[in-house]
Amino acid sequence: MTALISPMRSDGSLDLEAFAGLIEGQIGNGTDVLVPAGTTGESPTLTHDEHAHIVAYTVERSGGRVPVMAGAGSNSTQEALGMARHARSVGADAILVVVPYYNKPTQEGLYRHFMTLADTVDLPLFVYNIPGRSVVEVSVETMARLARHPNIVGVKDATANLMRPLQYRQAIEKPFIQLSGDDGTTVSFLAAGGDGCISVTSNIAPGACAAVHRAWRDGHVKDAIALHDKLLPVHEAMFCEASPGPVKYAASRLGICGPTVRLPLVEPTQVSRDHIDVALRASGLLE
Numbered sequence: 001m002t003a004l005i006s007p008m009r010s011d012g013s014l015d016l017e018a019f020a021g022l023i024e025g026q027i028g029n030g031t032d033v034l035v036p037a038g039t040t041g042e043s044p045t046l047t048h049d050e051h052a053h054i055v056a057y058t059v060e061r062s063g064g065r066v067p068v069m070a071g072a073g074s075n076s077t078q079e080a081l082g083m084a085r086h087a088r089s090v091g092a093d094a095i096l097v098v099v100p101y102y103n104k105p106t107q108e109g110l111y112r113h114f115m116t117l118a119d120t121v122d123l124p125l126f127v128y129n130i131p132g133r134s135v136v137e138v139s140v141e142t143m144a145r146l147a148r149h150p151n152i153v154g155v156k157d158a159t160a161n162l163m164r165p166l167q168y169r170q171a172i173e174k175p176f177i178q179l180s181g182d183d184g185t186t187v188s189f190l191a192a193g194g195d196g197c198i199s200v201t202s203n204i205a206p207g208a209c210a211a212v213h214r215a216w217r218d219g220h221v222k223d224a225i226a227l228h229d230k231l232l233p234v235h236e237a238m239f240c241e242a243s244p245g246p247v248k249y250a251a252s253r254l255g256i257c258g259p260t261v262r263l264p265l266v267e268p269t270q271v272s273r274d275h276i277d278v279a280l281r282a283s284g285l286l287e
Contacts, residue, residue: 051071144168
């Protein structure tokens with residue numbers, strides 16, 4: 001699954017032509033699910049109209065060839081509800097809802113936030129647990145409470161805690177889809193009982209990332225590890241500065257789109273660009 005970047009022109013406006021090419025490249029190279037308007041898509045700096053347009057465009061362009069999991073998160077429950085309702089209205093297949101950031105809700109507040117969305121919008125909901133950005137995280141106990149709701153079907157876990165898939169499996173009685181939010185932990189997460197990854201790297205290497213998952217699903221564990229090892233320098237380089245700056249720079253090197261990001265994000269420094277170039281070459285993505 002790919003957490004899609006939002007290509008932008010040098011003036012900061014959305015580049016839908018490049019976005020169309022990105023979507024086609026993802027589908028053509030084996031990506032299973034498209035995830036627009038998340039953090040990697042710069043949702044914090046998109047206007048509400050742009051956010052809605054990105055989601056609707058992804059659904060329209062993909063044309064049912066792969067599912068679309070729309071970003072629908074906010075630190076305001078009412079705002080998240082509006083995004084979730086819009087996602088459903090344009091035909092998204094699921095929603096990804098980040099833990100509310102900045103205002104630091106309690107576990108009860110988190111529970112009520114996600115339950116409100118699940119009760120109101122009839123779409124499969126994935127909880128995006130990322131304490132590095134939201135400060136608070138959903139506890140295993142709260143996740144188990146949430147999972148009792150039929151619309152709450154899984155988690156994107158970006159804690160980098162490989163105990164989490166094991167703990168969720170112990171605590172949650174129904175089938176529950178566990179997705180890593182960290183490219184670097186993909187194979188380890190799968191080995192711990194996870195089901196997949198919502199990837200940043202797959203924006204620039206969809207075929208290679210898909211090959212890791214195919215190998216794992218086919219039972220070729222050593223091949224999956226070898227493929228993952230080859231991509232590891234890129235996984236690490238994509239976070240040498242605040243994401244999605246590095247992946248957008250890498251995308252520009254591969255002719256996918258320009259490197260433009262919106263303030264307060266900035267394009268990577270020359271030192272970081274050199275580091276990214278080295279990683280792209282080491283993984284065979286750049287001549």
